[in-house]
Amino acid sequence: xxxxxxxATLSLIVIMSSSSSSSSxxxxxxxxxxxxxxxxxxxxxxxxxxxxxxxxxSQVTLSSFSYLFSxxxxxxxxxxxxxxxxxxxxxxxxxxxxLRVLELLSWREKQGKKEKSLLAVxxxxxxxxxxxxxxxxxxxxEKSTKSDDEYYIYDNDPLTNRFISVPKDFGHLxxxxxxxxxVNGVLDGAEFTATVTAHNVPNGGPAQTVFVVNFDQxxxxxDAAVNGYK
Amino acid sequence: QPEFFSVRTMAQTKTLIRQGDRAxxxxxxxxxxxxxxxxxxxxxxxxxxxxxxxDAVNQQLDSIGYKIGVRLIDEFIAKSSAPAxxxxxxxxxxxxxxGFRMFLGVTATVQGWQEDGRQYSLIxxxxxxxxxxxxxxxxxxxWYSNVxxxxxxxxxxxxxxxxxxxxxxDALRGDDSTxxxxxxxxxxxxxMENFD
Numbered sequence: 001x002x003x004x005x006x007x008a009t010l011s012l013i014v015i016m017s018s019s020s021s022s023s024s025x026x027x028x029x030x031x032x033x034x035x036x037x038x039x040x041x042x043x044x045x046x047x048x049x050x051x052x053x054x055x056x057x058s059q060v061t062l063s064s065f066s067y068l069f070s071x072x073x074x075x076x077x078x079x080x081x082x083x084x085x086x087x088x089x090x091x092x093x094x095x096x097x098x099l100r101v102l103e104l105l106s107w108r109e110k111q112g113k114k115e116k117s118l119l120a121v122x123x124x125x126x127x128x129x130x131x132x133x134x135x136x137x138x139x140x141x142e143k144s145t146k147s148d149d150e151y152y153i154y155d156n157d158p159l160t161n162r163f164i165s166v167p168k169d170f171g172h173l174x175x176x177x178x179x180x181x182x183v184n185g186v187l188d189g190a191e192f193t194a195t196v197t198a199h200n201v202p203n204g205g206p207a208q209t210v211f212v213v214n215f216d217q218x219x220x221x222x223d224a225a226v227n228g229y230k
Numbered sequence: 231q232p233e234f235f236s237v238r239t240m241a242q243t244k245t246l247i248r249q250g251d252r253a254x255x256x257x258x259x260x261x262x263x264x265x266x267x268x269x270x271x272x273x274x275x276x277x278x279x280x281x282x283x284x285d286a287v288n289q290q291l292d293s294i295g296y297k298i299g300v301r302l303i304d305e306f307i308a309k310s311s312a313p314a315x316x317x318x319x320x321x322x323x324x325x326x327x328x329g330f331r332m333f334l335g336v337t338a339t340v341q342g343w344q345e346d347g348r349q350y351s352l353i354x355x356x357x358x359x360x361x362x363x364x365x366x367x368x369x370x371x372x373w374y375s376n377v378x379x380x381x382x383x384x385x386x387x388x389x390x391x392x393x394x395x396x397x398x399x400d401a402l403r404g405d406d407s408t409x410x411x412x413x414x415x416x417x418x419x420x421x422m423e424n425f426d
Contacts, residue, residue, distance in 0.1 A: 068377075093272075097268065
């Protein structure tokens with residue numbers, strides 16, 4: 001170790017190598033005076049995937065989320081031409097969250113087990129995913145009587161809609177599109193590809209939202225074949 | 231004219247910590263991960279739309295934070311029992327122990343007071359915004375949690391303290407801690423125009 005003369009202006013660069021591809025440097029500069037000034041001491045960047053997984057119990061104030069979400073909506077609002085496009089942007093924003101939620105919960109809650117049937121993955125979403133994200137299970141899960149690829153997930157009071165008031169000229173805007181995107185991400189990630197959209201329930205409660213899940217036909221066929229349905 | 235420099239005693243800070251805990255206990259809460267990931271979605275979108283221009287995104291996060299801060303202060307005043315800040319120096323521990331606690335669930339430490347009492351730093355050991363986040367090399371210029379800077383500015387302006395706030399260090403960049411520096415620019419006078 002070279003001796004440090006505190007009165008000299010001498011800079012010492014120590015390169016620390018880390019497990020990740022980038023290396024960090026600690027720069028120690030001796031200024032005039034007795035103190036050695038430490039500038040931007042950098043730790044080696046720990047690879048985030050090597051860190052232990054959190055238990056998922058930490059919480060944050062609901063209003064913080066609603067302020068944030070409100071700004072998210074306003075950000076796109078100024079950049080789109082129609083309600084549908086706004087809903088699509090919200091849904092696109094939720095999608096990568098769905099992918100990550102699937103991975104996170106698969107490891108944490110299911111020890112990496114994959115769901116093997118359509119019904120099982122929907123149950124997973126309705127209970128595990130909903131409970132993890134919203135602190136409650138979804139209020140309903142139904143299969144459509146009209147088509148074999150359509151299912152409904154109900155939420156009587158989706159988080160995203162609680163603090164957003166939709167003005168008249170925004171028509172049928174449902175900010176639950178964000179949650180629809182999350183569900184979509186979970187399903188696509190679990191290889192049950194589908195489209196998911198959020199709708200206000202016509203005669204339901206003021207906030208009741210239905211998430212309409214339409215599975216791809218080959219997913220439906222595969223599920224029937226694998227699980228022995230007719 | 232220099233501010234009256236009131237030094238917070240340990241007892242006063244302990245009281246604020248209790249107030250922060252109580253406020254956080256009272257409010258409705260959600261899973262922090264949803265919040266974290268939603269913030270990530272916002273930052274990702276901003277980076278995409280600006281083609282990776284970190285300075286522009288830092289600015290946008292600041293503006294977004296400002297809009298939030300201006301609204302959030304009302305809720306803070308209504309729901310926390312923190313005392314009104316008579317001086318700029320009072321704002322430090324109130325933000326650190328009550329403000330952050332009430333909205334982010336974590337407390338900050340106040341350090342780095344300047345002698346004239348016009349500047350302090352808030353040190354965050356934990357930041358729910360950056361859980362699960364890794365900052366790639368090309369975004370080294372990004373202050374990922376820059377929304378906080380705007381929130382502090384917006385909130386304080388509503389209680390008549392015009393401040394500058396910025397990140398000095400961020401654990402996400404490999405720094406040993408996360409530090410926000412708050413500097414008083416001026417104490418605003420209430421607009422008395424509407425009073426006859």
